[in-house]
Amino acid sequence: ISWNSTQMCDLQGKPIGMMCIGEDITARHAMERMKDEFISVVSHELRTPLTSIHGALGLLVSGIVQPQSEQGQRIIKIAAESTESLVRLVNDILELERLESGKIDLIKKIVQVQEIMLKAIELVQLIANRAGIILEVTNQNLEFYGDCDRIVQVLTNLLTNAIKFSERGSRVWLDVVQQSDQILFVVQDQGRGIPSDKLETIFERFHQVDASDSRRKGGTGLGLAICRNIVEQHGGKIWAESIYGKGSNFFFTIPLVKADEINN
Numbered sequence: 238i239s240w241n242s243t244q245m246c247d248l249q250g251k252p253i254g255m256m257c258i259g260e261d262i263t264a265r266h267a268m269e270r271m272k273d274e275f276i277s278v279v280s281h282e283l284r285t286p287l288t289s290i291h292g293a294l295g296l297l298v299s300g301i302v303q304p305q306s307e308q309g310q311r312i313i314k315i316a317a318e319s320t321e322s323l324v325r326l327v328n329d330i331l332e333l334e335r336l337e338s339g340k341i342d343l344i345k346k347i348v349q350v351q352e353i354m355l356k357a358i359e360l361v362q363l364i365a366n367r368a369g370i371i372l373e374v375t376n377q378n379l380e381f382y383g384d385c386d387r388i389v390q391v392l393t394n395l396l397t398n399a400i401k402f403s404e405r406g407s408r409v410w411l412d413v414v415q416q417s418d419q420i421l422f423v424v425q426d427q428g429r430g431i432p433s434d435k436l437e438t439i440f441e442r443f444h445q446v447d448a449s450d451s452r453r454k455g456g457t458g459l460g461l462a463i464c465r466n467i468v469e470q471h472g473g474k475i476w477a478e479s480i481y482g483k484g485s486n487f488f489f490t491i492p493l494v495k496a497d498e499i500n501n
């Protein structure tokens with residue numbers, strides 16, 4: 238508690254007492270600490286691609302390296318990739334901030350599970366083909382009340398991760414089942430897996446299993462935090478299970494559509 242005191246006087250200026258106001262600043266301190274931590278992580282994440290763009294352009298501008306030379310072309314490619322990752326990072330930061338502060342309204346309507354599963358598969362098929370991953374889907378005729386595009390976003394995010402962290406020739410499964418009044422979506426891979434002590438922290442912003450994941454795999458460490466926010470805004474839960482070295486399963490639930498929602 239932070240105390241502020243003021244002396245109180247009567248009309249003649251004679252002290253008659255003290256007024257003390259106490260403010261509970263625990264929450265404010267926690268917010269400030271979170272903000273500081275966020276700024277320090279963000280600036281670190283921004284600095285990495287910015288440093289390589291700066292270095293690359295410096296070499297070209299000074300004439301040390303000719304743009305048409307082999308080395309020049311390599312440097313230009315690095316700068317272009319770093320720019321892409323900066324754009325991805327800034328977009329993800331803004332999106333997560335807007336989701337967390339409630340600035341993005343979900344557009345809810347009755348959604349057919351079959352439809353969104355097909356949409357998500359269509360969006361990742363090319364990435365899977367390029368990575369040599371076989372996608373397997375089982376579908377079911379279920380409905381929920383929610384934001385179609387946002388749930389497709391969660392599915393594509395989980396599928397892209399499953400593909401990204403798997404070896405060529407392995408399989409990724411997308412399944413959906415009904416469990417009492419919930420729809421359970423499962424994305425399963427045979428990839429590198431996740432250590433048990435990281436299974437929860439990976440859903441926090443910027444948490445990656447390996448510090449080099451963003452550089453090597455092109456991620457931002459924000460995808461799962463965005464997924465968690467979207468799923469929770471639908472009244473569902475998201476979690477991961479894994480056998481390290483053998484693969485991972487990502488699960489999320491969305492409540493089944495209720496009768497009164499169908500009538501609306």
Ligand code: ADP
Binds near residue numbers: 398
């Ligand atoms: P990123 O943009 O880095 O993929 P995410 O928030 O989507 O960010 O994931 C956070 C981290 O969780 C990843 O960097 C990776 O270390 C780990 N991860 C996520 N999905 C998988 C998976 N299917 N297999 C192994 N590790 C995963």
